[in-house]
Amino acid sequence: MTATRTKSALSRRTLLRGLGVGLALPWLEAMAPATRSSLGLTSPDPAARRLIYVYVPNGVQPGAWFPSTEGPLAELPPTLAPLSPYLDTLSVLGGLECDKAKANGDGPGDHARASAAFLTGVQPLKADGQVHLGPSADQIVADALAGTTPMRSLAVGCEGVLRSGQCDSGYACAYSTHISWRSETTPALKEFRPGPLFDRLFRGADSELTNAERARRRSVLDFVADDAARLQRRLGSADRAKLDEFQTGLRDLEQRIARLASANAAVPDELRPQDPGSDLGEQARVMSDLIALALAQDLTRTVTFMLLNEGNNRPYRELEIDEGHHGLSHHKGDAASIDKLARIEAFHVEQLAYLLGRLRATTEGDGSLLDAAMVCYGSGIGDGNRHQHSELPILLAGGGAGTLTPLGYRRFPDRTPLNDLHLALMERMGVQPERFGDGRAPLDLRA
Structure with a gap:
């Protein structure tokens, strides 16, 4: 986890890491002291x-x-x-x-x-x-x-x-x-395409995976679970609730993207249509x-x-x-x-x-x-x-x-x-x- 060593503040660029995945975090209250010291303000970056x-x-x-x-x-x-x-x-x-x-x-x-x-x-x-x-x-x-x-x-x-x-x-x-x-x-x-966009944002260069590889891969949250647990222990109650909400929302989004793409799951990759869903x-x-x-x-x-x-x-x-x-x-x-x-x-x-x-x-x-x-x-x-x-x-x-x-x-x-x-x-x-x-x-x- 690329966080600062002091317990008083987290860097705005803190990542959850695991098996090649680097997941950026939303703004947390624990990041405010570092920003306040550099900008004199409570917001992360006005x-x-x-x-x-x-x-x-x-x-x-x-x-x-x-x-x-x-x-x-x-x-x-x-x-x-x-x-x-x-x-x-x-x-x-x-x-x-x-x-x-x-x-x-x-x-x-x-x-x-x-x-x-x-x-x-x-x-x-x-x-x-x-x-x-x-x-x-x-x-x-x-x-x-x-x-x-x-x-x-x-x-x-x-x-x-x-x-x-x-x-x-x-x-x-x-x-x-x-x-x-x-x-x-x-x-x-x-x-x-929502799936490749999610990969680009949160998984790295995985957008060229085949259908079979997509079916086998785990949630991005599974890769960073250990780092997330370590971070939770450093946070106050409000930040722990926000981090939990963030992870829940991310997993829900992964599932919704999977449902959008499910209509094409049986289509060979070389014939995969551009539109991942009709809705x-x-x-x-x-x-x-x-x-x-x-x-x-x-x-x-x-x-x-x-x-x-x-x-x-x-x-x-x-x-x-x-x-x-x-x-x-x-x-x-x-x-x-x-x-x-x-x-x-x-x-x-x-x-x-x-x-x-x-x-x-x-x-x-x-x-x-x-x-x-x-x-x-x-x-x-x-x-x-x-x-x-x-x-x-x-x-x-x-x-x-x-x-x-x-x-x-x-x-x-x-x-x-x-x-x-x-x-x-x-x-x-x-x-x-x-x-x-x-x-x-x-x-x-x-x-």
């Missing part, structure tokens, strides 16, 4: 803000998304209703535009441009599947924080990736399946649990969560909807299609609400992970029926370690660059690039 972007495809129905009046959110419009428990941390932002998602002379391809430009602020190259874009906001932050945490960043989703070929009117498929980009030509590795809600919740665990253990401070790829046309059989999402988004005023879209869009927001709940339930210092986080949720398309890239559906949640306050519904002047918001969030993460796309200045998020 500067350790977390930046999380959550992306949904195909835009929204604006009338069901935006509140009717500016100001405090006494109640939420239908699509955002699942966020009612989080009114005290919520900001709905109007008037934002992603100009580089527009055609700007490049013709059709709105979906590919929407996801490509959402975090990069760059007009994607349209040239027979070739790729040229730019580093995304999350990766600019990750570069600035490199070495601070074990992992630079984390990019996850619930749908597979394509790195070659054309998917939208000549645009590279990579544009539609990634929002996080490390460079002009390289997207960040997006993990969409999008459960997969999204498992991914949210993994995100919360990774952040609680300070494995990374920058996360992107692409719920589904842009232009997605999957049916939502979880909601008894057989039509594809993209097709429904072009409803042309059809009442039945609009009703189904409303259910899909509220379902997406339910997944955000679950993530916020997981962050709020995870204590850290005197607050929670949600208090330390900045969660930005939205899409690169505004009205999905019109393929517009203005009046984007964007909201913020979290406290940003004291740097964000809930604004209710705040409208900015029409066509305010979305990149101004990214600049404001980057600034709160301690990063101030000289320029970022068409961003002009950090968006004023003061109450």
Whole structure:
């Protein structure tokens, strides 16, 4: 166990070790004295803000998304209703535009441009599947924080990736399946399979195991049980309870991941499908649990969560909807299609609400992970029926370690660059690039 020798404090980087496994811990009260001596504060690291972007495809129905009046959110419009428990941390932002998602002379391809430009602020190259874009906001932050945490960043989703070929009117498929980009030509590795993501976070490089090897391996907790028992003896009652809760939650997550993958257990590895399960809600919740665990253990401070790829046309059989999402988004005023879209869009927001709940339930210092986080949720398309890239559906949640306050519904002047918001969030993460796309200045998020 890589802990300090003194009984008065534990290092924030304490690991439980066993048979090649190194398991990071959530923040414990026993870590506070070391932090207090170095920072003069009781929280583990007040500067350790977390930046999380959550992306949904195909835009929204604006009338069901935006509140009717500016100001405090006494109640939420239908699509955002699942966020009612989080009114005290919520900001709905109007008037934002992603100009580089527009055609700007490049013709059709709105979906590919929407996801490509959402975090990069760059007009994607349209040239027979070739790729040229730019580093995304999350990766600019990750570069600035490199070495601070074990992992630079984390990019996850619930749908597979394509790195070659054309998917939208000549645009590279990579544009539609990634929002996080490390460079002009390289997207960040997006993990969409809960099992391999768990391995990557908590087991090391085990993601290439065969089905038979996966069936034989033990829980990661079994490997570190002896070290965990030794640590328990050093902790106070509150920390012992928190460590027990952490281990129980981790084992439960392992079991849920195993159930998600069980439908494919008999499939030969070479034929293993990309989707580990058909229940999008459960997969999204498992991914949210993994995100919360990774952040609680300070494995990374920058996360992107692409719920589904842009232009997605999957049916939502979880909601008894057989039509594809993209097709429904072009409803042309059809009442039945609009009703189904409303259910899909509220379902997406339910997944955000679950993530916020997981962050709020995870204590850290005197607050929670949600208090330390900045969660930005939205899409690169505004009205999905019109393929517009203005009046984007964007909201913020979290406290940003004291740097964000809930604004209710705040409208900015029409066509305010979305990149101004990214600049404001980057600034709160301690990063101030000289320029970022068409961003002009950090968006004023003061109450």
